Amino acid sequence: MENIPEQFAQLKELLTEYFDSNLEYYKFSGFEKLIRITIALSLTALFFMLAMFALLFFGFGTAVWLSDLLGNEILGYMGTGTIYLILICLIYLLKKPLIERPFIKLFYRILYSKRPKN
Template structure:
């Protein structure tokens, strides 16, 4: 009977250590996932920014090329605008398989996927 208070004190210490170690683990896990998510978000943003610049220059190139073909600068730029509107419409219609699903898979893999071995 004399050991019961000591056992409760030991149990309290063990439980405190257990919860502290679990808290540290979950803090580290959340930090790691936050960093991986932030890096993926930055890389995705950089990719889309560079893709937008490429589309801008391809648009100007297409407009100049169509200007030579159509013999009218206005028609060249209007035709390029129409091509981009068609492209926007196609992307809007196919946004789920082209944009949403791959991004969801990417971020799911980052947040919940297995760690890759380096």
């Protein structure tokens, strides 16, 4: 009977230690996943920004080429704008397989992976 308070004290100490270690683990795990998501978003933003610059210059090149081909500068730029509108419509129609699913898969891998890949 005299051991019961002592056992409760030990049990309390063990439980406190267990919860503290779990808390530290989840803090570290959450921090790691936050960093991995931040890096993925940064790389994706950088990729899209560079792709936009490439599209801008390709658009100007296409407009000048079409202007020379059609003999009218306005038609060249309008043709390039039409090409971009068609691309926008295609991307909108195919947004699930082209944009949503890859992002969902990327964030699922980041959030639910057991170990980071080196």
